[in-house]
Amino acid sequence: MSDRFELFLTCPKGLEGLLIEEAVGLGLEDAREHTSAVRGMATMETAYRLCLWSRLANRVLLVLKRFPMKDAENLYHGVLDIDWQDHMLSDGTLAVEFSGHGSGIDNTHFGALKVKDAIVDKLRTPQGDRPSIDKLNPDLRIHLRLDRGEAILSLDLSGHSLHQRGYRLQQGAAPLKENLAAAILIRSGWPRIAAEGGALADPMCGVGTFLVEAGMIAADMAPNLRREQWGFTAWLGHVPALWKKLHEEAVERAAAGLAKPPLWIRGYEADPRLIQPGRNNVERAGLSEWIKIYQGEVATFEPRPDQNQKGLVICNPPYGERLGDEASLLYLYQNLGERLRQACLNWEAAVFTGAPDLGKRMGIRSHKQYSFWNGALPCKLLLIKVLPDQFVTGERRTPEQRQAEREQAAYDQTPDEPQERKFNKNGNPIKPTPAPAPVIEQPRLSEGGQMFANRLQKNLKAIGKWVKREGIDCYRVYDADMPEYAMAIDLYHDWVHVQEYAAPKSIDPEKASARMFDALAAIPQALNVDKNRVVVKRRERQSGTKQYERQAAQGKFVEVNEGGVKLLVNLTDYLDTGLFLDHRPMRMRIQKEAAGKRFLNLFCYTATASVHAAKGGARSTTSVDLSKTYLDWARRNLSLNGFSDKNRLEQGDVMAWLESCRDEYDLIFIDPPTFSNSKRMEGIFDVQRDQVQLIDLAMARLAPGGVLYFSNNFRKFQLEDNLAERYAVEEISAQTIDPDFARNTKIHRAWNITAR
Structure with a gap:
């Protein structure tokens, strides 16, 4: 065999430039970039060295042959022409990977089969001996790449992908591959910082991938030093003595590196379930003396090995997995920016993000940005120098002020010790001067964000006296007042519920996203709420029972007050919260009129109207709904207020229930859905089509002198004229709109219906 070989080094998309620098440094000659690969010439020693030391490559492929290929027959004979007895035993195991298409081969499985057959x-x-297939741990892994009519047949020296270092047996929800993490560290300048004795901290470390890769770089450890299985181990062209020499050199370098004083490398993770897996990964990598992982939130993160230590803060913030994550992610980035400005002055920072728009919300300019791919997701690496002239939000304090604050904080954290008491000239003890209150940096809002905050504060002031007078603590403060900020915002005690209306297709998605982030940044400041108590949902046109379907499973209920009753709302798990705020006037009307009456609540949802009726002294309440989930919720609402007796909860299809019911009621409330097609009901309910039958059935159950209140929120709803011919019908919509919905008088329509 030749002394020099052609090699292909594969890598994740976007790492080609870094990989060619690394490979040339390790001895690759005549190197050229390709998409997700680097090509060059090398000796066997360099090929082994690349397997051992490449932090960025996925695979090291040694090219056995190139040949033109017109069809499957060409492929077969081109592979057959190689002296395979020089590479493997006849009873060995084999795996074949095929990539590319053309020349009559459009199916990679068929292409791999032809290579295997040859x-x-x-x-x-x-005697009939022949190689067998082993896809997991073969003696030889062969790769054929078809590129514009040319077949490139290679032997995979690496075996399993080189990113699998062997230390990470446990991983988090959104892990980075090890070679991508190494590339990010190299782009972030970590090799330079480590050589200068700098520190590294990851405030969202997960299971510690950044930490371990950084430790191996700093300690001069070959990333694949601990790997036992290689693609060349059973290859007949393998040179064990050469490999042993290179491996021993790497072992000596790692020992020398680990013998040096450890650098300060720390990780912090909010999820307690990831702490031990992260520590296990560090231990398996042999870096327990260098790396420590602690539990901690981003908002309290403070990397301070000592006052003069400088280094790199690096992190990969979580990606939003479902609708409504915008708020938590925005505040996470804001917290990160605040901690960098407050605790990491003169450090460098690297934030790897799949949401660059959120990166802009940290309040610090990035001086460089690099594009990467995390799998199929395009990402950005934001490089930041944490210096006051790079700050774009918050108060800009001098280094002296920040140093004083650090010293005060350090003093505050020191355990109490007996202090010498001081006295004035009259012999009275002098009280120590209290430490100044900590300065809390509020993000400076953009022009749009400030405008939005002003509108929220104006709305809050306008309804403040009414809210206090009526004794309610859940109400709407904003409802698309400004068309460019299309959302509804409701306050539930000290929580904020945001419903973002889906932007029309004519609106630029980037502009809509930017406005949403402006609004989310403004809400905590304008409404004076904890930013961790802002819940965001996107409201789009719903079909069937989709609006009632579970969106999450946190099961967290918040108690709110309305007109003297307590009600439970769930802000996270469903599109709606369990309390329709716009029906508040109707519930209060029912409470005032319910004394001594038998109350029937149809399509009762969480039975909030029934709670008000019971509060008003109803003789009995009956609540009917098809959903067991909402009836359980209704039971909790009633129990919360001490109402259990004389309050029936009935599960069933309302139309069928009314047809079988023979009881009479003095006060009936119906607020039906626009449309329902539940599997537990017969047929499909359509409020426009079925209104007459529904109202007729309900009126048949109304006692003499009784009142039926009917409402719904279908914007195009029209009450059938023939109902007014048989019953006394009065529209009372205007009387059922409170000040917090004054801007949206079409939120619902309501009627008072009685017998003639």
């Missing part, structure tokens, strides 16, 4: 036929012995 190798097996070449090695088949007269």
